Amino acid sequence: MSVHSARRGKVTHLELRKMKEQGERIAMLTAYDYSFARLCDQAGTDILLVGDSLGMVIQGQKNTLPVTMEHMIYHCQAVARGVEAASGRAMVVGDLPFMSYQSDLDEAMKNAGRLIKEGQAEAVKLEGGAEYCELVRRLTRVGIPVMGHIGLTPQSLHALGGFKVQGRDDLAGQRLKSDALALAEAGCFSLVLEGIPQELGAEITESLAIPTIGIGAGPECDGQVLVIYDLLGMNEEFRPRFVKRYENFAVRVRTAIDSYIGEVRSGAFPGPEHSFSRVEKSKDRPRAVAVGGVVAESEGRQVDSIGVGCIPIRPLGPKAT
Numbered sequence: 001m002s003v004h005s006a007r008r009g010k011v012t013h014l015e016l017r018k019m020k021e022q023g024e025r026i027a028m029l030t031a032y033d034y035s036f037a038r039l040c041d042q043a044g045t046d047i048l049l050v051g052d053s054l055g056m057v058i059q060g061q062k063n064t065l066p067v068t069m070e071h072m073i074y075h076c077q078a079v080a081r082g083v084e085a086a087s088g089r090a091m092v093v094g095d096l097p098f099m100s101y102q103s104d105l106d107e108a109m110k111n112a113g114r115l116i117k118e119g120q121a122e123a124v125k126l127e128g129g130a131e132y133c134e135l136v137r138r139l140t141r142v143g144i145p146v147m148g149h150i151g152l153t154p155q156s157l158h159a160l161g162g163f164k165v166q167g168r169d170d171l172a173g174q175r176l177k178s179d180a181l182a183l184a185e186a187g188c189f190s191l192v193l194e195g196i197p198q199e200l201g202a203e204i205t206e207s208l209a210i211p212t213i214g215i216g217a218g219p220e221c222d223g224q225v226l227v228i229y230d231l232l233g234m235n236e237e238f239r240p241r242f243v244k245r246y247e248n249f250a251v252r253v254r255t256a257i258d259s260y261i262g263e264v265r266s267g268a269f270p271g272p273e274h275s276f277s278r279v280e281k282s283k284d285r286p287r288a289v290a291v292g293g294v295v296a297e298s299e300g301r302q303v304d305s306i307g308v309g310c311i312p313i314r315p316l317g318p319k320a321t
């Protein structure tokens with residue numbers, strides 16, 4: 001288990017508020033599938049956002065607009081299972097996709113309910129300002145925690161004229177500040193601030209009792225969020241200023257695959273250690289079985305079954321309480 005997760009139990013909106021009060025920064029990441037969610041939770045990530053950014057990084061769309069409720073539910077389920085398979089500590093937040101909440105309050109309520117009920121998310125996120133206060137009030141009243149999202153809101157890409165930094169002039173900055181206050185007042189438990197000047201990020205953070213989570217909003221926010229694939233460097237062409245790369249997966253993944261192809265072509269893979277015999281004496285059985293390049297841990301026990309992909313044979317780590 002990571003040192004970052006060892007300290008705390010299950011992350012809830014109460015825990016997040018406490019973190020803000022104690023000046024402890026919140027680490028949020030996007031996740032879209034079981035395997036990454038499991039690793040993110042093991043590493044101690046506080047919040048996993050199943051972002052509609054999946055339209056771009058998973059589906060290869062130009063923007064987030066084509067994402068549907070069905071896509072979101074499918075990915076929320078996978079992420080919830082990943083967290084559950086690890087420590088169960090991270091909070092899972094599901095993004096409400098474009099036009100699932102904008103046109104009708106009742107439909108918005110139903111769609112948010114589906115992310116919780118079918119998707120197993122623990123909270124929902126929606127983009128927009130004070131115009132969504134009534135929806136936020138209704139959702140919180142029925143027990144659905146809501147994370148707001150203001151600034152550069154990608155679902156309004158066309159209205160904003162592109163992916164552009166927001167709130168640079170005084171008037172726009174004032175409008176974002178009053179949106180932030182209104183959403184907090186309506187009951188949002190947290191607010192994502194995206195693509196705004198760092199001074200504005202700091203002012204909004206100071207003015208709110210709820211935690212702010214920044215992405216391109218400066219260091220004074222109560223927490224930060226990044227798209228996991230950006231942090232890992234999966235796309236070499238995507239280099240915006242607000243992203244810090246902690247890995248170069250594009251190169252590492254290609255190198256690993258290149259080695260695999262080379263060994264398949266040369267016949268070096270599979271070797272005897274990756275192959276089965278018709279008759280296998282029990283002392284010859286492997287203590288760990290590698291499938292798809294992943295070694296399933298056996299802790300000295302004999303492994304009779306074959307692991308599949310990266311599904312672990314034994315459960316991981318203690319559960320958060």
Ligand code: KIV
Binds near residue numbers: 053054215227
């Ligand atoms: O969809 C998403 O991933 C997001 C985050 C970048 C905040 O909204």
